Amino acid sequence: MTDQTLWQSIAGTLRAEIAGGVRGTGDRLPTEAQLSARFGVNRHTVRRALAALAEEGLVHARRGAGVFVAPARAEYPIGARVRFRQSMEAAGRVPGKRILASESRPASEGEARVLRLSPGETVHVTDGIALADGAPMALFHAVYPLGRLPGLPKALAEHGSVTRALMACGVPDYVRVSTRISAVLASPVEAGHLKVAPGAPLLLSEAVNATPEGVPVELGFTRFAGERIALTLDHS
C-alpha cells in the first residue's frame, strides 16, 4: 500500500467503528502509540488518519487529554421545502429557537431586489439561534417583506415556528427558490453564540423562500456550526 492508502485505510477502519457504534460519542480513542501498534504503522501515519477524522468532524482532539468521538452531525435536508423544526423532529431531536434581536426597518437595496420590493418598503428582520436538543446549530438572520405579511412580528412572537407564523399571516405554504452555500470562519461573536471556537468552520446559506406562486416571503442568511450539522440534498 502507498502511504496515502495506508492512512486512508486506518481512517476507514476507525470511521467504520464509529459509524457502527463500536466507539460511541465521547469515547476516547486509543493513544497514538496504541494505534501504531494495532495497525503496525508509524505514528506519522496514525496522526494523518486521526487528522482526517478530525477534519470530517468525527473526532475532536483535546489538548493533553486525547482524541474523542464527536457527537454525530445532525442532517438538515435542503430541498423544495426546508423546515428546520420538522427536520430536527424527524431526526429525533428537540428543535428550539432563541431570538437575539428583531426590528422593522426600510429594506436595503439588495434586500429589496431579492424580495422584489420597491425601494424603502419595510422589512421585518429577526436574528436568532436555532437549537437542537438545546445545542446551538445555527445563527439565522431572516428578512421578511412586512407589507406582504401584516401582523408577522406578533405572529412570530406567538408561534415560535416560522411556518406557523407565516400561516397566521395568510401564507399556508412556502417553497425554497434558491440556496447558495459557502464556507466561512466563525467570528468571536458568532462563535460565542454558537458555542464553537472562534475560527471554527461555518456553512453560510443564503436562501430565498417564496409562495408556491413565486412571491418571495423570506430572505435568510444562516450560519450553521460546521461541526454539528451537515446539509443534505436529495436530487431524486
Place this chain on the structure above:
Amino acid sequence: MTDQTLWQSIAGTLRAEIAGGVRGTGDRLPTEAQLSARFGVNRHTVRRALAALAEEGLVHARRGAGVFVAPARAEYPIGARVRFRQSMEAAGRVPGKRILASESRPASEGEARVLRLSPGETVHVTDGIALADGAPMALFHAVYPLGRLPGLPKALAEHGSVTRALMACGVPDYVRVSTRISAVLASPVEAGHLKVAPGAPLLLSEAVNATPEGVPVELGFTRFAGERIALTLDHS
C-alpha cells in the same frame, strides 16, 4: 440605530459598492480612519463591518497593507446533473485539472456499501485538484466501481473530463443521487494544494452519481476552497 444595525448598515453599503462594481477586484478599501470619518462612526464599528465582509469572503485583509476587494466566488450549481467543467465554462472560466494520485484497489466497506459492490470488488480512485483559470478551486477524491467501468483508468488519462471518460466506458449520462455538505478547516497539506491558509474554511461535499437507471458510478469527496467558490442550488 443600534450598534448592530450600524455596522450592518455600513457593511451593506460597502457590499453594494463591491457588488455594483464601484470597487473592483484587488482595489484597496479606504483606511479605517477614512471609513470612520465617512460614516461618522468610531473605528470599532468600522472594524466590525469589515470583519463581516471578510467572513463573507468579499474582502481580504493583508497585514500592514490594508483591506482589498477579493475576487468574486465562482458559483457551482449542484443539481440533477453536476458537471464541473461545463459549469466553469458557462461562467466564462477555463476549467482544469491536476491529478495527484490514482490507483486501483479493493473497495473499503463503506465504499462497497455506497457503490453497491460486493466486499473486495475493485475500485479505481483518483485524487486531484480542480482548477478554474489556473486557480485551485477544490481537492477531489473520487471512487469509481471498476468492474462496471472497464477501461476507466485509461479513459480518464486520455480524456481529462470525467463526463467524457465515463462516456467512453459506456455511461452516456449520469445524475446526482445525493449530496451531503459540511464545513471543515483546511489541513496544512490541503491548504498547500488549494493555495489557501491552513485553517481556511472548506466546503466538504460527499456525493454519489449514478446512471439514470440508478446504478452508482461515482462516489466523490470534494473539498472546495470556501473563499473561491460557492455551491448554488436551484430548487425549481
